[in-house]
Amino acid sequence: MFLTAKGQVSAGDFLSHVTALAESLPDKPYAINYCEDRYQFAVTFFAVLLRGQCNVLLPGHQVGLLKGAARQFPEAYVVTSAAFNECPLPVFDMSGVKQCSGNVGVPLLPADQLAAIVYTSGTTGIAQSIEKTVDSLFAGAKINSRVLHESLSLGSNPAIVSTAPPWHMYGLEWSLLVSCVSNIAIFSGSTLFPGDVIAALKLVGADNYFVSTPHHLRALYRSGMDISLVRHLLSATAPLNDSLAMGLLDSIHGELLEIYGCSEAGSFACRLSVAAEWQQYFRRFPEFTMIEEDGAAILSAPHLAHPVKLADELCFSENGDFSIVGRDSDLIKVAGKRASLADLNATLLSLDSVVDGVVLPPQTEAGRLLILVVLQDGDAAAVEKALAGLIEQSFLPRRVCQIDALPRDETGKLKQAALQILLQAEGIPVEPGKTQGEVSGLA
Numbered sequence: 001m002f003l004t005a006k007g008q009v010s011a012g013d014f015l016s017h018v019t020a021l022a023e024s025l026p027d028k029p030y031a032i033n034y035c036e037d038r039y040q041f042a043v044t045f046f047a048v049l050l051r052g053q054c055n056v057l058l059p060g061h062q063v064g065l066l067k068g069a070a071r072q073f074p075e076a077y078v079v080t081s082a083a084f085n086e087c088p089l090p091v092f093d094m095s096g097v098k099q100c101s102g103n104v105g106v107p108l109l110p111a112d113q114l115a116a117i118v119y120t121s122g123t124t125g126i127a128q129s130i131e132k133t134v135d136s137l138f139a140g141a142k143i144n145s146r147v148l149h150e151s152l153s154l155g156s157n158p159a160i161v162s163t164a165p166p167w168h169m170y171g172l173e174w175s176l177l178v179s180c181v182s183n184i185a186i187f188s189g190s191t192l193f194p195g196d197v198i199a200a201l202k203l204v205g206a207d208n209y210f211v212s213t214p215h216h217l218r219a220l221y222r223s224g225m226d227i228s229l230v231r232h233l234l235s236a237t238a239p240l241n242d243s244l245a246m247g248l249l250d251s252i253h254g255e256l257l258e259i260y261g262c263s264e265a266g267s268f269a270c271r272l273s274v275a276a277e278w279q280q281y282f283r284r285f286p287e288f289t290m291i292e293e294d295g296a297a298i299l300s301a302p303h304l305a306h307p308v309k310l311a312d313e314l315c316f317s318e319n320g321d322f323s324i325v326g327r328d329s330d331l332i333k334v335a336g337k338r339a340s341l342a343d344l345n346a347t348l349l350s351l352d353s354v355v356d357g358v359v360l361p362p363q364t365e366a367g368r369l370l371i372l373v374v375l376q377d378g379d380a381a382a383v384e385k386a387l388a389g390l391i392e393q394s395f396l397p398r399r400v401c402q403i404d405a406l407p408r409d410e411t412g413k414l415k416q417a418a419l420q421i422l423l424q425a426e427g428i429p430v431e432p433g434k435t436q437g438e439v440s441g442l443a
Contacts, residue, residue: 118132
């Protein structure tokens with residue numbers, strides 16, 4: 001069931017809409033699902049599958065990405081409900097397709113059908129495409145549903161409110177697919193601003209769980225709005241720092257579950273608040289196996305086509321649980337001392353005056369860090385002074401640049417290409433490949 005601005009949409013009405021759209025789609029192998037509304041995205045996603053085609057889920061909805069998609073998938077078309085001024089591919093407007101009449105049963109799809117092509121986040125370079133079959137997506141959904149019900153005390157009529165876009169692997173898994181194998185309703189309206197989130201939570205009722213990211217959660221927490229309406233909370237795409245986690249736990253009425261994974265494998269581990277404390281270690285889902293090979297973690301599962309080498313460096317406990325150390329690109333060395341950019345970013349974002357910010361690494365070992373900040377009040381000098389009492393002197397920035405906004409994507413990540421454009425616009429020279437400032441979580 002979906003909860004839309006116009007009211008509830010039952011499973012039967014949803015399937016009727018899917019069937020009608022499937023019959024109307026062009027006869028092409030790839031459909032680029034460009035629907036912003038979560039309900040329209042879902043209808044399109046399953047209509048494409050029912051038609052025997054494959055959803056292409058680009059890493060963002062910037063029009064420029066369509067040019068690359070047109071080169072990679074020349075036989076594709078774009079499905080949307082919004083107007084396009086210019087598009088290099090044929091566009092199909094799904095907004096005019098209505099539900100078909102009569103009862104429609106739940107369709108059966110071939111397990112080996114290519115269901116979707118998703119992308120890595122592109123935070124460290126060019127986003128890479130990954131193929132997902134029907135079997136791999138729904139096997140993952142069943143695993144996630146089990147984890148969700150075992151971890152959280154869901155009521156009889158749970159509902160999802162999400163800020164994670166469904167074209168991102170994390171959002172696809174936890175705000176859409178998990179509902180297909182569980183009795184969970186989906187809110188499909190806007191959650192762009194904190195006020196939208198609060199309104200959505202009021203609409204769906206107390207039996208809710210809120211799917212979000214550290215970036216969005218920080219903005220919601222700092223908005224001053226009453227977030228006690230949140231029953232349970234899921235977070236992913238970057239590790240949630242301890243201070244924010246504990247602040248959120250004090251504000252909500254249920255549990256805080258952090259999901260860890262990657263686009264290649266989907267979700268495969270989590271950590272949960274226990275006795276008002278935030279656990280250090282993630283626990284791997286039992287359906288997955290993990291081994292260490294040449295210092296890297298290799299992940300396998302029956303529903304994965306092949307083993308996945310994780311980009312993050314992990315630290316394992318005696319019982320096999322793990323914490324995230326970071327990526328090679330995340331660990332920096334200045335004046336013979338090592339530090340994690342993720343830790344430095346967490347320190348920066350803990351400052352009350354900082355609305356948003358990122359720490360960028362030095363270009364050489366003898367160089368100094370660069371910091372970009374969006375400030376609520378104060379100035380760059382005040383940020384420098386505050387950091388002087390919190391971090392090692394070697395890692396104090398050579399410069400703190402105050403800007404209007406950081407070019408984060410829909411999940412709160414900073415992609416290398418977007419940062420390069422921003423730095424060029426600000427007149428700050430940085431070597432290519434030196435701008436990565438975040439640890440990836442579920443990318």
